[in-house]
Amino acid sequence: MTAEVARTPQSTVETPEWNHQHILDLDDFSVAEIETVLSLADRMREVLDRRIPRVPALRGYTVVNLFFEPSTRTRASFELAGKVLGADVLSVTASTSSVTKGESLIDTVRTLRAMRTDAIVMRHSMSGAPYLAAAHTEASIINAGDGSHAHPTQALLDLYTMRSRIGDLRGKRVVMVGDISHSRVARSDMWGLAAMGADVVVCGPPTLLPRGLRAGDRPAHAESAMPPVTVETDIDRALDGADVVMALRLQSERQDGGLLPSLHEYAQLYQVTQERLKRAKPNHLLMHPGPKNEGVEIAGTVAAGRNSIIEEQVTNGVAVRMALLYLLSGRTEAPGGVPGGEMRS
């Protein structure tokens, strides 16, 4: 990592603030719990950067990647995270067509648990599916993306990456541009960023902005039931003074669904370009959860530009997922609070 973070070392592994059997979304994470994950991820990043990145911290711990939707990066990231820590990792690709009934989902997780699986990393096309799984198994369920709902591990790696670069996020303007309606990354990022005190701006065409984001769209008693965000349809206004700019993937189906006239028009109005980024702070961070459509939501020059930390997000993703697996395992026996510290190579 290039930048060091000035962070108080109070949240150590010895006394972690941690109260989760499952990781379903960030809406039920306290600030202290987020801090626990981020500081442990620092140690994990150090393990990951070793010449031989292997420690036995999770030896005998079994992780199953249960993916009902195709994924390359998230799946690989979890697989590597488990392997670095010495866990047994198995990937199961379940076709969604074979799971048309919920008993099958419940059956599947129960079956995996019966084989003594400790954690199930789950990706599903339907919002809320991991909640159903979590209600029917003793295994830890990690939501690796459910429908348009949540992608908490992505949000945590985004927070970690931002923090590692700019430290305290309080008052930082973080702008997410793109298909907010269908973005599970945006939803989870909103919770995480709001918890850390960032000023969150979401920007997209009116057809891709969900209802109820603006505080006025909710009754008073529900004000805090959604993270506070500013909603913009004009990208230039959104980017004004941004500390962090995150472009979100635009799927071509949105054009077929009648939500957009064309990808061409979308690119003209909402593509994150070098020119538009002049409105952001000069040292802004440029992020993307991947996979990118260069030339649609983001210009190729921007993705590869000097402000881009997209690849760093990917590396940090492994560290953050190592931290999460370790926390879920409930193991604390490693000396010095560094998991597998005795194996320092």
Next chain:
Amino acid sequence: MTTLAIHNGRVIDPALGRDGIADVVIVDGRIARVGPNEGDMVVEAERIDATGLIVTPGFVDLHTHLREPGQEHKETIASGTLAAARGGYTTVCAMPNTQPPLDSRAAVESVLREAEISAVVRVLPIGTITRGRAGKELSPAGELANAGVVALSDDGDAVADPSLMRHALEYSTRFGLPIAQHCEDPSLVAGGHMHEGWVATRLGLRGRPASAEETFVARDIALAELAGAHLHICHVSTAGSVALIAAARARGAHVTAEVTPHHLTLTHEEVAFGADYQSARYITNAKVNPPLREEADLEALAIALRDGVIDCIATDHAPHSVADKEIEFDLASPGLTMLETSFGLCMKLVHDGRVPLPTLIERLTIGPVRAWGLDRRPGLEGIGTLAPGALGDVALLDPNADWTVDPSTFASRGRNTPLGGRELRGRVVATIFGGRLVHETDRVVAL
């Protein structure tokens, strides 16, 4: 001759404008006399002490899914009508989205035959608007009318094709049958599983916007006026629909409407938070079409019910099996089991001071009867009233009894309610159908 005398209850009979302490005497299954001390005048009778209770005509539900034939694992005519009796209902209109759907004389007669054998209360069948509920061609309304249906409905789905809807309305006038439409534009609700609003956004679920209902309410009112037909709007759920219905009725259009206990009292927040407002979940037992809406809609619906813009309460009792609900939210079947909680839930409006008790009773008894003209049918004269000669259908109610909803004790096979564990104030103490007790609790005291 068998005589049943119900002593000393507060008799509320909105059709006759009666509200006061009186006895109700039922002889051979029909109301004989109602008045102070009338019970003392009969010599040999079974007697019930109704002191401290409300005595009303038996409730009438225009919208019940009994599931039989075809989905007996969800409900049967026997279990559904027993649930009705527990809820104070003595007449239920059975929706035709069975398997097969009630789109022929044979299918309707099979339901009537089964009801004859196993029903605890009266079952009035509804026929489909379109053959097989497929929305393509008209069902044989004449044949269905002869078989005894009281209305036509494709409920569960709207008749989407505007031309077909127009023709259904026109054709129905020949038989005087209301067309009961489930108003939701299929294109606007495609892929949607709850009300479109902030809760859907939080849960990442695609929404069913209020406008999907309102555009069809507006369209179908216009078509009904064109056809000079009777349009009945099922389960009105939005403030916008209420305004459209009020305007249509003010113009003199023959438009009637119902509202469910759940749309009157529960919001879309039930889907994510239930009663306790902890962290978000996906509560499939609160999934229903049209979806639970927002506070402002509930308010408009209560006012419309009070003022008579909405004629009646209908349960849309929609029992499902556990497997239908213990599933991904997108795949869960929509609907709530409602017959046994209807009165307790509706009483919330009375206890909150928004609807007077006699008005609520009106909307559960003579309101639905008049909406569909049920009392003009042979054999149903006086239904929804306690007039002398009327059917001996009576509900005994304790408006202030607190009870906790326990779905495991339901008579219905459906356990799909978001109300489990919740306390309701207002309880059906006994139900009398044709002069016979078909439901009684320990609160009933024989004299």
